[in-house]
Amino acid sequence: xxxxxxxxxxxxxxxxxxxxxxxxxxxxxxxxxxxxxxxxxxxxxxxxxxxxxxxxxxxxxxxxxxxxxxxxxxxxxxxxxxxxxxxxxxxxxxxxxxxxxxxxxxxxxxxxxxxxxxxxxxxxxxxxxxxxxxxxxxxxxxxxxxxxxxxxxxxxxxxxxxxxxxxxxxxxxxxxxxxxxxxxxxxxxxxxxxxxxxxxxxxxxxxxxxxxxxxxxxxxxxxxxxxxxxxxxxxxxxxxxxxxxxxxxxxxxxxxxxxx
Amino acid sequence: xxxxxxxxxxxxxxxxxxxxxxxxxxxxxxxxxxxxxxxxxxxxxxxxxxxxxxxxxxxxxxxxxxxxxxxxxxxxxxxxxxxxxxxxxxxxxxxxxxxxxxxxxxxxxxxxxxxxxxxxxxxxxxxxxxxxxxxxxxxxxxxxxxxxxxxxxxxxxxxxxxxxxxxxxxxxxxxxxxxxxxxxxxxxxxxxxxxxxxxxxxxxxxxxxxxxxxxxxxxxxxxxxxxxxxxxxxxxxxxxxxxxxxxxxxxxxxxxxxxxxxxxxxxxxxxxxxxxxxxxxxxxxxxxxxxxxxxxxxxxxxxxxxxxxxxxxxxxxxxxxxxxxxxxxxxxxxxxxxxxxxxxxxxxxxxxxxx
Ligand code: FES
Numbered sequence: 001x002x003x004x005x006x007x008x009x010x011x012x013x014x015x016x017x018x019x020x021x022x023x024x025x026x027x028x029x030x031x032x033x034x035x036x037x038x039x040x041x042x043x044x045x046x047x048x049x050x051x052x053x054x055x056x057x058x059x060x061x062x063x064x065x066x067x068x069x070x071x072x073x074x075x076x077x078x079x080x081x082x083x084x085x086x087x088x089x090x091x092x093x094x095x096x097x098x099x100x101x102x103x104x105x106x107x108x109x110x111x112x113x114x115x116x117x118x119x120x121x122x123x124x125x126x127x128x129x130x131x132x133x134x135x136x137x138x139x140x141x142x143x144x145x146x147x148x149x150x151x152x153x154x155x156x157x158x159x160x161x162x163x164x165x166x167x168x169x170x171x172x173x174x175x176x177x178x179x180x181x182x183x184x185x186x187x188x189x190x191x192x193x194x195x196x197x198x199x200x201x202x203x204x205x206x207x208x209x210x211x212x213x214x215x216x217x218x219x220x221x222x223x224x225x226x227x228x229x230x231x232x233x234x235x236x237x238x239x240x241x242x243x244x245x246x247x248x249x250x251x252x253x254x255x256x257x258x259x260x
Numbered sequence: 261x262x263x264x265x266x267x268x269x270x271x272x273x274x275x276x277x278x279x280x281x282x283x284x285x286x287x288x289x290x291x292x293x294x295x296x297x298x299x300x301x302x303x304x305x306x307x308x309x310x311x312x313x314x315x316x317x318x319x320x321x322x323x324x325x326x327x328x329x330x331x332x333x334x335x336x337x338x339x340x341x342x343x344x345x346x347x348x349x350x351x352x353x354x355x356x357x358x359x360x361x362x363x364x365x366x367x368x369x370x371x372x373x374x375x376x377x378x379x380x381x382x383x384x385x386x387x388x389x390x391x392x393x394x395x396x397x398x399x400x401x402x403x404x405x406x407x408x409x410x411x412x413x414x415x416x417x418x419x420x421x422x423x424x425x426x427x428x429x430x431x432x433x434x435x436x437x438x439x440x441x442x443x444x445x446x447x448x449x450x451x452x453x454x455x456x457x458x459x460x461x462x463x464x465x466x467x468x469x470x471x472x473x474x475x476x477x478x479x480x481x482x483x484x485x486x487x488x489x490x491x492x493x494x495x496x497x498x499x500x501x502x503x504x505x506x507x508x509x510x511x512x513x514x515x516x517x518x519x520x521x522x523x524x525x526x527x528x529x530x531x532x533x534x535x536x537x538x539x540x541x542x543x544x545x546x547x548x549x550x551x552x553x554x555x556x557x558x559x560x561x562x563x564x565x566x567x568x569x570x571x572x573x574x575x576x577x578x579x580x581x582x583x584x585x586x587x588x589x590x591x592x593x594x595x596x597x598x599x600x601x602x603x604x605x606x607x608x609x610x611x612x613x614x615x
Pocket of ligand 1: 538
């Protein structure tokens with residue numbers, strides 16, 4: 001028959017009446033308790049299993065460095081190491097999502113006094129240049145003469161490699177954001193690259209112990225627009241790796257790009 | 261059931277409901293932001309803004325999953341019905357939590373750039389042609405827009421304004437919203453998550469939501485009732501007086517697909533359409549309270565004899581004619597126009613005593 005007799009005996013709840021039928025109270029209390037406790041538990045397990053964002057960070061003290069700028073594929077400052085005098089590479093960026101050359105002209109071989117704050121991650125530091133003259137001005141009291149006997153390192157080819165890893169924007173990866181990589185961060189990284197922040201490649205394997213590369217196209221120029229579709233994904237690329245002092249440059253042939 | 265639409269009519273049940281909701285959300289966010297960081301195995305803690313966008317984003321996802329479970333749960337076990345009653349507050353709160361998530365994304369990932377954040381949000385990733393790296397933000401934005409529309413139209417004013425059918429159709433887009441959110445998560449955060457816990461949670465949500473809906477859809481249809489033509493007039497046998505408990509109803513499928521609710525009260529029987537004028541709630545599973553058929557979903561009331569809501573309300577539903585053949589209830593399956601008064605059938609004393 002068309003009847004559910006058992007249903008007719010069940011307690012009946014009407015939301016706008018103030019009384020919840022007594023037999024329902026324990027059931028609903030347990031349901032509510034489980035909801036609240038479940039929220040707490042889920043939150044804890046999701047929060048504690050998030051990715052390690054790494055140790056990239058800003059060091060909020062102004063630093064000044066005298067050195068020589070190279071502009072390909074992206075502006076890099078080479079300054080003599082305080083102890084060894086060896087040329088040490090510093091990646092450069094402007095404020096926010098702006099490249100180091102936004103609002104100023106950086107020429108290859110320019111000797112400058114660069115000022116700003118450091119972004120530290122791994123073995124390469126980045127300088128976020130201050131605005132205007134406080135960021136970049138001709139070295140040695142405005143004369144533009146390089147430190148004596150100092151020159152940027154000559155590139156040394158380390159051969160052709162196929163590397164697997166992630167294309168990132170150099171600044172967020174360096175610690176401007178933590179985490180500053182991964183798909184959730186992709187749009188942010190695109191914005192950085194649009195703003196001329198240097199593009200870097202973080203490999204899963206290493207070349208001479210390094211997993212961090214400045215990314216160029218196969219001619220050593222800034223990475224092409226093809227990177228936007230590859231950004232923040234696991235990709236594999238082939239190209240020449242070049243050592244320039246302590247910095248490795250990956251001159252990738254983007255025709256060989258494969259999404260993994 | 262307000263004629264004069266006030267934003268929300270509060271009572272103790274709604275208050276408890278909302279307090280439990282808020283307690284759940286506050287606990288979730290508190291644990292994510294204040295407790296869990298001490299237990300994270302990280303070299304350096306994530307940015308506060310990113311932690312907050314994760315906290316609010318995942319919270320909204322969990323809330324949406326729970327919301328979608330309430331409907332089928334209530335169908336599977338009627339003790340969950342009270343959770344259905346105030347579900348729209350749950351929806352509005354979820355919308356607010358999702359909105360906070362979006363604000364943090366906008367104010368962090370899309371900030372610090374010479375490009376306007378809103379322009380950046382829509383233009384910075386255009387890899388629409390690929391699955392990996394798909395601009396999953398667009399899916400999130402679409403889901404948030406749906407949540408906003410549902411939240412804005414959640415009030416009964418819109419229900420009356422749009423008519424229940426249109427309103428219900430619009431609010432079914434919560435399923436589209438859920439699908440968009442699942443894709444938003446699966447193509448976004450999940451792709452880079454190294455730990456499988458998040459994937460397990462997303463998978464469990466999808467399985468639970470779809471599993472419960474599947475189970476609820478499999479509740480066996482009511483047994484086919486005995487249908488006797490009464491002398492060619494079309495009257496059918498709809499049941500037996502003894503089948504109905506006092507102040508309760510039974511539901512009966514008339515030939516042609518309509519569903520009728522038959523109520524027994526004060527020694528009388530009346531029949532109405534089973535579909536509540538509010539949101540098609542199952543009136544046959546309701547109860548006679550203060551002389552009125554009361555809907556189990558949100559408590560709309562109708563006079564059993566006329567199908568009219570008590571004054572000052574104006575809702576009307578169809579009534580049906582009944583007669584008795586011994587203890588058998590006979591029903592004329594042709595509905596009367598909504599609000600038509602039909603004299604209740606009086607149950608003879610000897611039958612009334614049986615129950
Ligand atoms: S469906 Fe809402 S009160 Fe009946």
